[in-house]
Structure formats: C-alpha cells, structure tokens
Amino acid sequence: MDPAALALVDDWPVEHVAVGVIDGDGRVHTRGDVDRVYRWASVTKLLAANAVLVGVQEEVLGLDDPAGPPGSTVRHLLAHASGLPMLAGAPIAAPGRRRIYSNVGFEVLGDLLAARAGIDAGDYVREAVLEPLGLTGTTVTGSIAASARGPLADLLGFAREWLSPRVGVLGPDLMGAATSVVFPGLPGVLPGFGRQRPNDWGLGFEIRGHKSPHWTGTRNSPETYGHFGRSGTFVWVDPVARVACACLTDREFGPWAAEAWPPFADALLGGA
Secondary structure, three states, rough: HHHHHHHHHHHHHOOOOEEEEEEOOOOOEEEEEOOEEEEOOOHHHHHHHHHEEEEEEOOOOOOEEOOOOOOEEEHHHHHHOOOOOOOOOOOOOOOOEEEOOOOHHHHHHHHHHHHOOOOHHHHHHHHHHHOOOOOOOOOOOOOOOOOEEHHHHHHHHHHHHHHHOOOOOOOHHHHHHHHOOOOOOOHHHHHHHHEOOOOOEOOOOEEEOOOOOOOOOOOOOOOEEEEEEEOOOEEOOOOOOOOEEEEOOOOOOOHHHHHHHHHHHHHHHHHH
C-alpha cells in the first residue's frame, strides 16, 4: 500500500474531502479533517445491513423471513434482489431474477426491523452498530437507506471492524455471508456505471467481482466489497490486499468521481 497516494485527493474538484486508509497491521493514514461531519448518503446502507444482521444474530428476524413483495425475503431485500424498484412503486421483476438497486427495499427492511424490535430502526442501528463500535459522531435519523451523517473517523472505524474484526458485533459466519455473493449470476445496473453481467452483491455490501467500469480500481481484488454514496462518499475493503479505504466529500457523485476514484484506488494499491 502506498499512503503517499492520499495526496491525489488534493487535485479533486471538491471543496472539502477527508480520506483514509487502513492496512492489515492496523496502521491508519489520513488526509483532511477526520472530524468534519459529512452526509454519507447510500453508504448508510452498510450500517443498516449490519444492524439487520445483528437482528438476525439476536433472532429478532431471519434472513429467510418473508419481507417485501410476494416471494421476497429479508435476504432478497439486503441483496437488492427483491424486484422492488429504486424509489417507489410496484415490483418490476420477480424476486431473485434481477439485481435492481432499491432504496425502497431498505425502507421495507427498516419498517420490519422496527416492528420486530419494538424500537425505531435508526435507534436499532445506533444501539446495535454505532455504540458498540464507538462511532459516536455518527447519526442515522430518518431513512436507514441514506440518512447517516458522520466524520471520516467513524467511517474508518466501521471499515476497520470489517478488515480486522475486534469488537465482534457480528460473528464470522454472518460477516462472511454479508461479503459473499448472494444469488450469483444476477444481471443488473450498477448506478452510475451501467449494466453489469453479473452484478454481484452480498447482504448489503456490493461485491466488486469483475465489473467494468467500476468505482474501485483495476488493482482491487474481485473480493473487494463496500459501497458508494450519491454525496460523493465511499468505503471499500479489499480482503486480499488487506487494505480498507474510506472517503467523504461535499460534492455530489458524478463524472468527476467516476474518473477520479478508480485511479486513486490503483495508486493506493500500487505497493500492496
């Protein structure tokens, strides 16, 4: 890993940026204000998925419990395979047939989690994930699909737990299931990067696989998992390179990000 590559963000067309990397030895390198609060947008879904999996671990709900459209389960919703559309409306495919990225699917998960646990879904995220991991600067108030706000220090803390588990919020079996391909072979559109065959996804985590184009780099292993957000944010963990990277900006995702992020990842991994 080449931490000097962090300086590349100085040339990004953003007003504010905070970025950090963690290696397998736990060393952390950052650039920018790690305590500045940013919108995480859809990176929130990783917190939500982690909370749902804690619920599974605590038997509040099960991965194969019916949820969403007929024939869909909690597993389908986490893996964007329920057939629900991006925002709202009737299903546009049968469960398990296509990978359709769905915010509304995570809203359904939030409602189910709240009903089963007897508390607001955002409170469950806080109690099950944020507090145990010490992510004290982050809040989820509203949609568990996209409402998190927090600093880079917290996003790096979340990534650290997936790179090298320390707290043990989730057992290894569920962590492995979350970051392995669910419903292999499903085609679908990766927002911002077009149709992918297959469009691999885990339980809330996007799996890089062999997608092209992609928001991570060509040097990232196919096992890399993570998520990016519309607010110009991302986090990925490469378990082969033993590197995690998190980034928060204040500019909406667009062509600038699709052009800047992959070579940035490749520069980081140049010495991995």
